[in-house]
Amino acid sequence: IVEVGDQSPPQPFTIANTGNLDLNIGTINLTGANAAEFTITSDNCTSQLMTPTNTCTVEVVYAPNSTGGKNANLIIPSNAPETLEIAIVGGGLPGQALLIAPSGTINTNQPTFTWRAVDTATWYRLSVTDATDQTTQWEYTAEEVACPTGTRTCTITPENQLPLGDTFWQVQTANDLGEGLWSNTLTFRVGTLSGVLQLSAADYNVNEGDGYVTITVTRTGGNVNTVSIDYATTDDTAIAGNDYSEAQGTLNWDDGDADAKTFPVTIIDDHLIEGNETLIISLGNVQGGAALGVPDTAVLTITDNDSSFNCKQVTEIPKKECQALIALYETTDGANWENNTGWNVTNTPCSWNGVTCRKKHVTGLSLGNNNLKGSLEAEFFKLKKLESLVLSDNELNGTSLKNFKKLKNLETLSLNNCQLSGKIPNSLMKLKKLSELDLNDNCLKTKVSKKLKKWLDGINPGWDETQTACFE
Known part of the structure; x- marks a missing residue:
């Protein structure tokens, strides 16, 4: 430490030629913000030609004109590839770290x-x-x-x-x-020579009706070695088997391969009004020296393609029966029915057009000649208390008669002029309470078992005389 106005003792700097060639030293000088407060007092190095192993000395004194630490650089030019630069610190401050x-x-x-x-x-x-x-x-x-x-x-x-x-x-x-x-x-x-494996995004979205979504995993930062990573899906609000198909497996990269890899997640369109649902996609078990990057997990959102109406809000009938009604609406183009008053809008399905309820159950549906177009799917047949079903004069050509056996309380079934085709199953005879049946004016096959024909002739006389050739 040197007081302002004083001068430090000379500080020697020895320069040595450690090479095997002559060293031609130029003019040594001081530079830097505080160079004026340092002085070269002795210099037997400037303009010297130093042979190998020889040394010379430069002495510098420090004479501060103000308080605080001061810095300067001692510049020693020569014919060496780089100019030697020595940092000098005055005031007791520590030197430079290497x-x-x-x-x-x-x-x-x-x-x-x-x-x-x-x-x-x-x-x-x-x-x-x-x-x-x-x-x-x-x-x-x-x-x-x-x-x-x-x-x-x-x-x-x-x-x-x-x-x-x-x-x-x-x-x-x-x-x-x-x-x-x-x-x-x-x-x-x-960087890692084998690369970093990660998902291409932290969030993915898919419409329920799209069928599947493609998930991408990238390899960045290197492509050396054969590497692999496992992937898997887990439930959040979406349930495997109901809303999507569980996906798990391993993605592999060869040595030198840096291309992105993909795997599909299959989406199940269940025709239920559930709102948007989510599942989790995870990566893990990296092999081959690669690193697990970020994101290594992602949220996949399945956007419900059904109505915003929610059966959870319905209290006058069971949730399953509500969902069955909505399934009928969704699979027969309910938005374009002749009369869909209340359907998929109010939380009182017993007041919807054509719906009859008794004792908190749906017992009747009367939607004849109402421009239904589509088919009755499995979800519809959860209306176990249904006694009367009138759907005549609609386009239900995709409907199978096999599922009607589940409606064991049916007393009336009217499906005339619905463009039905195919075989009439013997299982219809399991509807023991059925007293009225109308299958006229469809394109059903008339070749049936003797037992079924006798039953049909008794409950729906002339049924086989009104069937036509199946439409294209």
Whole structure:
């Protein structure tokens, strides 16, 4: 430490030719913000031709004209490939740290930083600028970075994980007198030679009616080695088997292959009004030296393609019966019925056009000549208490008569002129309470068993005389 107005003792700097060629030294000088407060008092090196193993000496004194730490650079030009530059610090501030590692390409995103200890430094500031140009700084005491007095290196591993790409770092020294010099910058690249495997997005969306969605997994940051990763789906509000088909398996990359891989998740269109539902897609069990990247999980949202009406709000009939009514509406183009008053709108299905209820159950449906177009699917036949079903004069050509056996309480079934085709199943005879049946004016096959014909002739006389050739 030198008081203002005083002068320090001469500080010698010895220059040695450690090579095997002559060293031709130019004019030595001082540069830097505080160069005027440093003076070269002795110089037997300038303009000297130094043969190998020879040395020379330059002496510098420090004469501060104000308080605080001061810095300058002693510039020693020569015919060497690079000009020698020595940082000089006045006022007792610590000198410059020499960075050691990391450098080059590293295969971890949480590296350990190592630099040469500076004897007079009591703490250090580590500054790291990552590949996204974000700079983070940490301050450590000499003890925290494992370089107390007498050791040669300082080492620390910050908790932060760095993104892939080029990264720059520096270290600044300091002590009780103030901040010292920043080191030179050292560059390294964060990467894994085998790459990083991750989902292409953290969120995916699919319409319930789309059938499936394609999930993409990418390999970035390297393509060395054969690598693989497992994938799997798990339920959230969506249920495997009801809303989607469970997917699990393994994706593989060959050595040198960096192309994205995909797998499908099959979506089940259930015709139920459920609102949007979600499931979770997860990656894991990475093999071959690759790293698991981010995102490694994603949320897949299935957008309900049914009405926004929700059977959970209905209290006057069971939820299953409500869902059966909505299934009929959805599979027969209910939006274009001649009369769909109340359907899929109000939470009182017993008041919907054509619906009759008794004792909190649907007992009758009368929707004849109402422009129904489509088919009756399995969900509809959960109307177990149904006694009367009148759907005549509609286009229900996709409907199978096999499911009607489930409606064991049916007393009246009118399906005349509904464009029905195919065989009439013997199972219709299981409807023991059925007293009225009308299958006229369809294109059903008239070749049936004797027992069934006798039953049909008794309950629907002339049924076989009104069937026509199946339409195209």
